[in-house]
Amino acid sequence: MGSQVGGMPVPQPEGGGIAPVPGPGYPAVPGYGGYGSPFQAGRLDDDGVDFLKYFWILVKRRRLIFFTVLVFCFVAVVANFLITPVYRAAIVLQIDRTASGALNLEGLQTEETLTGTEFYQTQYELLKSRSLAERVVTQLGLVGDQAFLPDTAPSLFAQAKELLAPVLGKPTGNEGKSEAEIRRDRVINAVQDGIRINPVRGSRLVNVSFDHTNPEIAQRVADGYGDAFIAENLDRRYDAASYARTFLEDRLQQLKTKMEDSETQLVAYARKEGIFSVGDQQQRSIAEANLDTVNSSLVQARADRIRLEEKWRLAQSTTGYGLPEILDDKSIQENRKQYMALTAEYQQKLRLYKPAFPEMVQLKAQISELNAQANAQIAAIKESIERQYQAAKSNEVALQAQLDSLKADTLAMRDRSIQYNFLKREVDTNRALYDGLLQRYKEIGIAGGIGTNNISFVDHAKLPDKPAFPKLTLNLAIAIFAGLLVGSAGALFLEYMDDTFKTPEDVEALLSIPVLGVIPRPKDKSAPQDELQDPWSPISEAYRSLRTTVQFSTADGAPRNMIITSARPSEGKSTTALALARNFAQLNKRVLLIEGDLRNPGLHKQLNMVNKNGLSNFLAGLSTLDEVILPTGIENMSLITSGPLPPNPAELLSGPKMMSLLTAGEERFDIVIIDAPPVMGLADAPLLSSIAVGTLFVIAAGETRQHAVRLAVKQLQFARGRLIGVLLSKFDAEKATYGYGYGYGYGYGYYSYGAQALTHDAQKSEQSGA
Structure with a gap:
């Protein structure tokens, strides 16, 4: 038979299990364990990317990101002082598609057949060519210049590569070469590595720069590169003209002979056939x-x-x-x-x-x-x-x-x-x-004898007065960007690996169970019991809000009897049971608090009471109900301690005595609250949940893993337990994924998640019923 929540019937699942109590505004969706698909509620339902969620993740892990940025900046500063400064000298060349000379004959410039983009790209590749680098090395005599490339021993990596080359079957390229040839190759490679070609967009200008640790050498090589490129362009044009002349001479002689032969054949054939010319057409x-x-x-x-x-x-x-x-x-x-x-x-x-x-x-x-x-x-x-x-x-x-x-x-x-x-x-x-x-x-x-040229100097290289690399500001900017990137990636990775429940949204999205309350984590590492002594503390305000929410969790108000459990120990269920009982007692309701954890009880210690005769004695038939009900010193609240720990708690709790205890407790008290043991690995909590009117499930924020909670909820489902909602304890607003920065205020308070909506809907229900 289904129960009712908020005036609406909630059917029980077939074959046993939990009928989730969604509460106002929280409809149950078919899915995992009867509670709906984890991705059918909450933020995970929205299409697209939740940028706000990722923003608060980065805010939460801001210390990690800040530390990563500091490390990267420190490495950048150290590297900036360790790297040898490099100077850059640059020249500006103008490259025209047509030669700027007295004669410009169509066809002599072969590149004229290319489009503008292809032509200039060809010129840039020619500037990077090895042949031009060899010409610069030869003209400037860089092979014997020790200032350009000192004779130093090769690095350990180069030596290892040379030794392993025969083993790996990869030639180094130096086989059979003399020392002079090897040095010449090194100098040419150094020139090619140091040259930089930067075209000026939308113009015919190109910046050609050369980097070197010596500023004078950088200036000399840059100017030499421009002179060599102009000379090579002239040589290429002259060679093309010379080759064209030789080629045309041979072709002219061949065509002359061929033309004479064809004319002779034409005249002879016309005479033979009697064909003559009439007009010129x-x-x-x-x-x-x-x-x-x-x-x-x-x-x-x-x-x-x-x-x-x-x-x-x-x-x-x-x-x-x-x-x-x-x-x-x-x-x-x-x-x-x-x-x-x-x-x-x-x-x-x-x-x-x-x-x-x-x-x-x-x-x-x-x-x-x-x-x-x-x-x-x-x-x-x-x-x-x-x-x-x-x-x-x-x-x-x-x-x-x-x-x-x-x-x-x-x-x-x-x-x-x-x-x-x-x-x-x-x-x-x-x-x-x-x-x-x-x-x-x-x-x-x-x-052929006219030196036409389409390349000219615009600016010659100046002697650089300050290094172009490294630049501290640029390195710091790169380090900050890389640090932010790596730190953010690390923060998102840690958040992805953290599969605990951190916010009410996580609970509702993954379980589709309403969150009745959110209890903040005590400040300054103090015990929750200490803060509960202050009626205006954030924890006291949160538990009062939880009491209000529980009052509207069913159509008849607060459940006559309810158990409070969790997936694992130390999640705050005993503190919640005591605080909830005390808050109901403050409303002049008679409250019976039962220490139902017969394995590791702790309520009597919080109340400073002696645990000699309690629940185990009553369930074993050794004591009467009046003998085990003890006054707590708090008005309207009584306590049944656990009593001596029995060897078989599950057998005692499954007996008829426990049901009679709840029946008698409902007759003598307004509400009965049972502090049950954790669910995982034990049968006690599912047994108590099956006979109780309602079950409040406590989850420690940031501590309890989602897999453990799901298994615990599934066990309660098999036991036909009736969950009225979830309490999220030990909630840290500053570390939450989303921005709960408004926190629990001094006297103003932070209402537990969903409490206002539940209270408002319940009041509307009462008004309509009236």
């Missing part, structure tokens, strides 16, 4: 020229034939005077005028005379003669149109036949022109290559 044959002429004539003949054919068709379909040629003929028009006049006269006289009248017969004959003449002329015109049409048709057929013949000749000529065109293209290509190379050869010949 292309080579054409006679057949191709005739083909164009005949094709144009055929197009015109076809147009004429079509036009005459249409006229002939019109003439055939027209019976009278519909043709333009008939209408435009003057004789026909004159004939028609006479015809119309005689016809009119005939019609007029027909009114007076009969058709047989001689004059009428004569007019009729004249009209017929005119009509016959007109028809004859029209027929002649139609015949002429037909003859024109037939002539145009014959002309078109003749031109078409001629065109077909020329097409065949042209196609044959084009087949022969394939080889001609190939030879001609070869001649053109060879002539273009020859002309281009000849022009370039002349340009290189002119430019």
